Amino acid sequence: MRSMWKGHIRFSMVTIPIRLYNAVDSGRTISFNQLHREDNGRVGYDKKCKSCGEALKTSDIVKGYEFGPDEYVIVESEDFEKVKLKSTKVIEIEGFVDLEEIDPSLFETPYFVGPDGDVADKVYALLRGALKETGRIAVGRVVTRDREDVVLIGSQGDGLILYKLRYPQFIRDINAVPGLPEIEVEKKELELAKSLVDSMATSLDDLDLNDRYHDAVKEMLQAKIDGKEVVTAAEEVKPVVDIMTALRESIEQAKAEKKPMKKAAGAKKAKKAKKVA
Numbered sequence: 001m002r003s004m005w006k007g008h009i010r011f012s013m014v015t016i017p018i019r020l021y022n023a024v025d026s027g028r029t030i031s032f033n034q035l036h037r038e039d040n041g042r043v044g045y046d047k048k049c050k051s052c053g054e055a056l057k058t059s060d061i062v063k064g065y066e067f068g069p070d071e072y073v074i075v076e077s078e079d080f081e082k083v084k085l086k087s088t089k090v091i092e093i094e095g096f097v098d099l100e101e102i103d104p105s106l107f108e109t110p111y112f113v114g115p116d117g118d119v120a121d122k123v124y125a126l127l128r129g130a131l132k133e134t135g136r137i138a139v140g141r142v143v144t145r146d147r148e149d150v151v152l153i154g155s156q157g158d159g160l161i162l163y164k165l166r167y168p169q170f171i172r173d174i175n176a177v178p179g180l181p182e183i184e185v186e187k188k189e190l191e192l193a194k195s196l197v198d199s200m201a202t203s204l205d206d207l208d209l210n211d212r213y214h215d216a217v218k219e220m221l222q223a224k225i226d227g228k229e230v231v232t233a234a235e236e237v238k239p240v241v242d243i244m245t246a247l248r249e250s251i252e253q254a255k256a257e258k259k260p261m262k263k264a265a266g267a268k269k270a271k272k273a274k275k276v277a
Contacts, residue, residue, distance in 0.1 A: 006116055009127070009153065011093035011138065016123045017116035018091075020162065024110065030217055091151060091162075093140040102137065102152065106165045113153060113160035124160070131155040192247040199254040 003019035010016075034043035047056045064072035115124040131137065131154055138153040150165045185193075223229070 001112075003114070004111075005144065007089035007091065007142070009091045009093065009113075009138075009140070011140075014123060014127075016127060017120040018124070018160075019114050019116045021112040021114060023112050023161065028214075030214065030221075088143060091140045091142040091153070093138045093153070096131075096134070096136040096138050098135065099137050099154065102165075103168070103171070105171050106168065107152075107163050108166050109164040111162045111164075113162050127153075128155045128158075128160055131160075189243060189247070192244065192251070196247055196251050196254065199251050199258070 001021050003021050005020040007018065007020075008015050009018055035041065036043060047058075047061065048054065049056055063075045065075060066072050115121050127138075140151050140153065141148055142151055143149075150167065152163045152165060153160055154163075155161075
């Protein structure tokens with residue numbers, strides 16, 4: 001695994017040399033090319049002006065900020081130079097918070113954090129252990145590519161993981177979603193719903209979280225490569241039932257699926273016979 005950034009984590013007087021690694025395997029992503037249907041030629045990207053239709057070179061293009069309908073202020077490269085933040089290669093930790101305080105909608109990009117050399121091992125292990133024991137997560141800031149990002153650092157397995165965060169002011173208010181119900185649910189229905197949740201309680205490790213669409217696309221592509229017909233499974237139509245019946249039937253189904261398998265009676269008798277002998 002190749003590192004994509006190296007620097008330091010710093011909190012108070014403690015400094016840890018680290019390297020960052022992409023946690024997401026982008027090589028597994030299926031990508032497509034745009035082709036001309038007539039001759040399978042690759043389609044290029046033409047930069048054309050929407051006003052006059054003229055094809056443009058890179059030097060003909062500038063950035064514009066729209067401050068009113070069809071009114072723009074032009075921003076040149078030197079304007080961005082004036083607001084650049086200097087990269088220090090240091091992740092400054094500002095504090096440690098409980099993970100429950102972090103709104104999940106703020107999480108953006110994950111990276112694995114590894115120690116940079118033997119000199120980092122001891123203090124890296126100490127930070128990892130302290131985060132794991134306290135159940136807290138570090139909040140800090142780092143400047144990369146001329147901009148500042150807020151990051152979280154937490155323990156994961158035998159290592160540390162870093163998440164870039166979205167800034168809270170860019171997250172919309174959930175209450176702005178249209179049509180959120182304001183009705184009160186009946187107590188009996190709520191109790192049944194809670195029972196269903198309890199009966200389906202499990203561990204994340206026990207769930208199948210593989211990308212089934214990704215696998216289906218791979219199978220479809222392989223079928224086309226092999227000249228086979230692509231077959232789609234028929235969608236099962238389930239009858240509509242009232243909410244109370246659906247909850248009760250769901251609870252019974254969940255309980256049935258959780259029942260442990262019984263040992264065969266013949267196996268027990270054979271075991272007893274062996275002991276007697």
